[in-house]
Amino acid sequence: MLSKKATLKAIEVMGELFPEAECELVHKNPFELLIAVVLSAQCTDALVNRVTPALFEKYQSPYDYIKVPVEELENDIRSIGLFRSKAKNIQKLSHSLINQYEGQVPETREELVELAGVGRKTANVVTSVAFGVPAIAVDTHVERVSKRLGICRWKDNVKVVEETLMNKLPEHLWSDAHHRMIFFGRYHCKAQSPQCSICPLLEDCREGKKRMKERLIG
DNA sequence: AACTCGGGGCA
C-alpha cells in the first residue's frame, strides 16, 4: 500500500501534468449540476455538455421537467445514451424535489442518494461542487488509478476506495485530487493502454513496474 | 456479484 506521503506526492505530480484539471460539467446552479451529473452516468462529460445548453434553456426547474411527456424529454437527451432510464429518472427526481424539498436540491449525501438516478458518486459531486463540502467522488478513473498506484487494494469496493483516499489525503485536497485523478486516468493512465513508459509516477507505481517488467508496455 | 441499459468514439 502506498504511504500517505507517496500518495500526496502522486496527487501533486498529477496536478503538474494536468494543471487544467477541474470540473468539466457546465452548470450555473445546484439543480443544473444535479441534472448534468445524472445525465453523465455511463457517458462522458463532453457528451453531456453537448445537450445541456439547449436542455437548460428549455427546462429551468423541476416543474418544467414534469410538465412534458416522458417521450419528449427522451428525445431531448437522445444523443447521450441510456436516454430512456435517464428521462424517467429525471422526472421521478423532479417529483421528489418538488414534494420533499420545495423544488430545491438537498445538500446532504444521505438525502441526495435517495433520489432516482443518484448514486454515491453523483451525490459526492453535487455536494462538493455545488455546496463546497469536501468529498472524493470515486468514478472508474479514480478507482483504476488508485488501484494501479497501490493507494488502495485491488479488491476494495468503491466505498473503501473513497475512505482510503480520504484517510491518505488532507481534506483541503479532496476536491483537487478527485479532478486530477480523473484527468490522469482518462488521458494518461488509460484503462486499456496506460502510458507507463513515459509516466512520472512509474517509480512509485505497483502496477506500472509490474507491466514494465512483464513488457506489457513497449 | 453479475448483468443491463444505449449511445458515441476510436482502432
Added chain:
DNA sequence: TGCCCAGAGTT
C-alpha cells in the same frame, strides 16, 4: 465495424 467506455439499479 466491432470493441471499449462510463454508473446506477435490479436480481
